[in-house]
Amino acid sequence: MPIFVTFNIYLFYGLVFFSIGCAVVFRNFRYSQLKVAPTLWALAIFGFSHAFHEWSELYIIIFSHDIGQQYQLLIQWLSLAKLLLSYIALMVFAWQILSITTKRVAMVGHGIILSILISYLWLIIPDLHDLAANNTGFAEASQYTRILIGFGSASLAGIGMAVYGNSLRQEKHHYGLYFVISGVGLLIYGVLSGLVPTDSHHSVPVLRTLAGGLILVALFKALKVFDLEREQVTAAKLKRALEADKYKAIGRLAMGVAHEINNPLASSTLALDLWQRKNPEHFSSEGDYLNRARLGIERASSISKELLSYARPASGIRGNVAIEDILKSAVKLLAHRCKHHEIQLNCAAHIFLYCEKIKLEELIINLLCNALDASQLRQKITVDVTEVDTRVIITVKDVxxxxxxxxxARATELFYSSKPVGKGTGLGLAICEQITSLHNGKMNIVSELDKGTTVELVFYREHC
Structure with missing residues (x-):
């Protein structure tokens, strides 16, 4: 084959695998939720190391006449070592990609990888001295490396990639097809690189290059999902920022409105009290109307207070607080309502949380009020507090x-309430979510109609 043709074949051969490495390295996996993301570093190492191997092979082919005879065998062994290292990187990738497939596929795949490595070492190590002494030994070692390590790693990596891609397709992700095609490309390359000798036909390097090109194109298409994930995260952050500004404006407006409403409400309540004292003889006949008026005023006052509570900024004063004390205090404040229900508190005395005591007490009171509103008389409400590593988990459960x-789906939405008109303001769970977020926690709600509700609060420990 003319040297010009050989040069171009090996140049593109190495370039394809170098591009595979670049396709992985220049992707941002920071926000990715895909299981494959942590495995791709090994594929990148394979791409770069394989490219280096092929380009160094090109150098040896071009300048073979300038290499002394005494160095020929050494050069061959160095070339085989580079090839082995690149295949080992691919085998590491195969191990990792198989780990994220089904349990059965992973067990079988890992078993085959271990068998391949044991077989390779068993064949190479006992005769290592004899293999290094002559060209026949080198040819034998090269054959073992290509068949066992090369074909084995490429085929297993291809199978792992195809199985993973197929699982994505079953979940209706269109990009799963490209992972499957990448896996097929790896299988084809494994056959051409491991089972078909380079010198068997002059088209073998070309076919290997085409197989590598198939892997590159499919992988490039598949990895676009990471760019899509990053765009979605950026869009979500922008949306949250816009919502934060909107709620901040709503909060300021709510504070102003609540303050303005509280003054006439207080005046109205005072006027009713004075009228009742001055006209006690009329109270018996008109008491029902007065009570309705008073209930309406108290209702409006309650809503304005909750609005103020929601909009009011945190005090920022925190300390290590015993969760048990907060629970007992909340139950004591709600004693007039709790006496008709069974409240069970399961909390060890040694569990502390670095928090704003008043805010956390408000959070528990809101959750208990919701549980009491949803429960029939004498029904049980359970509050469990557990400590797991660096997390404190508070669970409020009712039936x-x-x-x-x-x-x-709308439970934490502002002003949304599933309670009857006049019974709920739609601020309770919104306030709970706000307080939980303020303490770098997460609130999870699980509920089923006629079966009860469980609210789980997960707080991560902080230190003062």
Whole structure:
């Protein structure tokens, strides 16, 4: 084959695998939720090391006449060592990609990889001295490396990639097809690189290059999903920022409105009290109307106070607080309502949380009020507090009316309430979520209609 043709074949051969490495390295995996993301570093190492091997092979082919005879065998062994290292990187990738497939596929794949490595070492190590002494030994070692390590690693990596891609397709992800094609490309390359000798036909390097090109194109298409994930994260951050500004404006407006409403409400309540004292003889006949007026005023006052609570900024004063004390205090404050229900508190005395005591107490009171509203008389409400590593988990559970899927989806939405008109403000769970977020926690709600509701609060430990 003319040297010009050989040069171009090996140049593109190495370039394809170098591009595979670049396709992985220049992707941002920071926000990715895909299981394959942590495995791709090994594929990148394979791409770069294989490219280096092929380009160094090109150098040896071009300048073979300038290499002394005494160095020929050494050069061959160095070339085989480079090839072995690149295949080992591919085998590491195969191990990792198989780990994220089904349990059965992973066990079989890992077993085959271990068998391949043991077989390779068993064949190479006992005769290593004899293999290094002559060209026949080198040819034998090269054959073992290509068949066992090369074909084995490429085929297993291809199978792992195809199985993973197929699982994505079953989940209706269109990019799963490209992972499958990448796996097929690796299988084809494994056959051409491991089972077909380079010198068997002059088209073998070309076919290997085409197989590598198939892997590159499919992988490039598959990895676009990471760019899509990053765009989605950026869009979500922008949306949250816009919502934060909107809620901040709503909070300021709510504070102003609540303050303005509280003054006439207080005046109205005072006027009713004075009228009742001055006209006690009329109270018996008109008491029902007065009580309705008073209830309406108290209702409006309650809503304005909750709005103020939601909009008011945190005090920032925190300390290590015993969760048990907060629970007992909340139950004591709600004693007039709790006496008709069974409240069970399961909390060890040694569990502390670095928090704003008043805010956390408000959070527990809101959750208990919701549980009491949803429960029938004498029904049980359970509050469990557990400590797991660096997390404190508070769970409030009732067996009351629960929520429908539609109500659950909107549970923390401002001013949304599943309670009857006049019974709920739609601020309770929104306030709970705000307080939980303020303490770098997460709130999870699980509810089923007529079966009850469980609210789980997960707080991560902080230190003062």
């Amino acid at each position: 009351g009316c629960g929520m429908s899927k539609e109500a659950l």
